[in-house]
Amino acid sequence: MFDGLKEKLGRFRDDVEEEAEEADDEAPEPTGADGTAEPAEPADHDEPLGEAEPSAEPAQSPTPDSPPEPAGSGEPLEPEAPVETSDEPDVESTGDERASDSGGGFMHRAKSLATGQIVVDPEVIEGPLDDLEFALLESDVEFTVAQEIVANLRDELENATRGMTQTVEERVDQALREALLEVISVGQFDFDERIAAAEKPVTLIFTGVNGVGKTTSIAKLSQYLEERGYSTVLANGDTYRAGANEQIREHARNLDTKLISHEQGGDPAAVIYDAVEYAQAHGIDVVLGDTAGRLHTNEGLMDQLEKIDRVVGPDMTLFTDEAVAGQDAVQRAKKFNDAAEIDGAILTKADADANGGAAISIAYVTGKPILFLGTGQGYDDIERFDPDWLVDQLLGA
Numbered sequence: 001m002f003d004g005l006k007e008k009l010g011r012f013r014d015d016v017e018e019e020a021e022e023a024d025d026e027a028p029e030p031t032g033a034d035g036t037a038e039p040a041e042p043a044d045h046d047e048p049l050g051e052a053e054p055s056a057e058p059a060q061s062p063t064p065d066s067p068p069e070p071a072g073s074g075e076p077l078e079p080e081a082p083v084e085t086s087d088e089p090d091v092e093s094t095g096d097e098r099a100s101d102s103g104g105g106f107m108h109r110a111k112s113l114a115t116g117q118i119v120v121d122p123e124v125i126e127g128p129l130d131d132l133e134f135a136l137l138e139s140d141v142e143f144t145v146a147q148e149i150v151a152n153l154r155d156e157l158e159n160a161t162r163g164m165t166q167t168v169e170e171r172v173d174q175a176l177r178e179a180l181l182e183v184i185s186v187g188q189f190d191f192d193e194r195i196a197a198a199e200k201p202v203t204l205i206f207t208g209v210n211g212v213g214k215t216t217s218i219a220k221l222s223q224y225l226e227e228r229g230y231s232t233v234l235a236n237g238d239t240y241r242a243g244a245n246e247q248i249r250e251h252a253r254n255l256d257t258k259l260i261s262h263e264q265g266g267d268p269a270a271v272i273y274d275a276v277e278y279a280q281a282h283g284i285d286v287v288l289g290d291t292a293g294r295l296h297t298n299e300g301l302m303d304q305l306e307k308i309d310r311v312v313g314p315d316m317t318l319f320t321d322e323a324v325a326g327q328d329a330v331q332r333a334k335k336f337n338d339a340a341e342i343d344g345a346i347l348t349k350a351d352a353d354a355n356g357g358a359a360i361s362i363a364y365v366t367g368k369p370i371l372f373l374g375t376g377q378g379y380d381d382i383e384r385f386d387p388d389w390l391v392d393q394l395l396g397a
């Protein structure tokens with residue numbers, strides 16, 4: 001699931017590390033407080049970003065047994081820049097100096113020792129951020145969402161300090177996690193709690209275009225709710241498509257659940273209304289109402305959804321679409337939300353989607369959360385959507 005996107009996020013992390021190593025290599029040789037050059041330290045994946053590693057060792061003083069040995073030549077080096085020590089006022093500054101400051105490594109080391117934190121060099125991340133924005137767009141992340149992620153990341157990485165014990169990888173991971181969560185978790189609420197708190201019967205209406213897995217998701221949710229102790233009734237509000245009744249009846253039979261349906265061509269709002277009355281009369285907890293995904297015209301479809309909204313007053317309208325549709329799914333979510341306000345989304349076929357663009361974008365674009373992921377064709381193949389879980393998957397945690 002979402003393997004392509006996972007790989008691209010991993011590449012961003014590698015790119016920043018690589019750039020940081022190069023910045024380390026190019027940084028002026030750090031100069032010690034005693035006027036001698038310190039031994040050059042090899043760049044390492046776990047080294048701080050673009051600055052010298054702070055040394056825990058005090059400067060060595062010459063002894064008869066061990067004469068001073070500056071790195072490189074056998075001669076003591078002249079200091080290249082005025083030497084600053086951690087006792088000087090600059091060292092106590094607020095942390096605006098960057099790793100690329102002239103005098104670079106040492107300035108940073110001194111500051112790091114004083115504050116226990118290291119500042120990230122903005123130049124190190126600019127290239128990888130550009131590449132990441134492109135990669136997100138390639139993965140079907142919606143344009144404004146990709147921009148938001150990159151802006152959040154830049155903010156997280158440029159303006160934040162990291163602890164001296166934190167590796168580049170850890171800092172980038174943390175920044176990526178926060179930037180992704182910020183867009184993915186928009187509007188999140190606890191579906192189970194909402195169902196538990198609602199007056200019964202609770203009416204859930206499913207909207208979305210044909211063939212994306214709407215009817216299958218209704219069946220999956222019926223089982224999900226029954227497993228949690230709620231009784232359910234299905235209602236077929238797709239009175240337009242020939243065969244729709246038979247398809248949902250099959251699911252009702254498999255799940256041993258009641259189905260309310262009318263003849264093809266009937267009024268969908270009337271079908272769902274009947275199902276609510278049936279639920280009230282029989283003490284059923286939840287009504288799950290299917291709707292048409294296609295009519296003669298799009299306007300007709302949206303009018304129909306508005307009428308169901310008006311007549312039935314559903315507790316939740318759940319937009320359903322397939323993850324594999326990427327940007328199209330995001331645009332449809334927006335359109336359906338405009339016509340008959342949705343409360344959340346179900347994203348099906350996540351098991352077949354490498355891109356993850358829809359999963360990342362829908363909440364940010366509509367302001368409504370993804371509540372479930374469809375992960376296969378079986379009735380059990382439905383997962384509560386948890387933004388933290390998704391980010392863990394994407395970052396390989």
Ligand SMILES: Nc1nc2c(ncn2[C@@H]2O[C@H](COP(=O)(O)OP(=O)(O)OP(=O)(O)O)[C@@H](O)[C@H]2O)c(=O)[nH]1
Binds near residue numbers: 213214216247293376
């Ligand atoms: N791999 C996978 N397939 C799914 C998933 N959800 C649904 N499907 C399959 O997608 C196909 C379409 O599902 P339906 O439930 O018929 O779609 P629909 O939106 O109700 O379509 P209409 O009834 O034509 O409106 C079926 O073959 C389902 O088994 C999922 O999460 N993963």
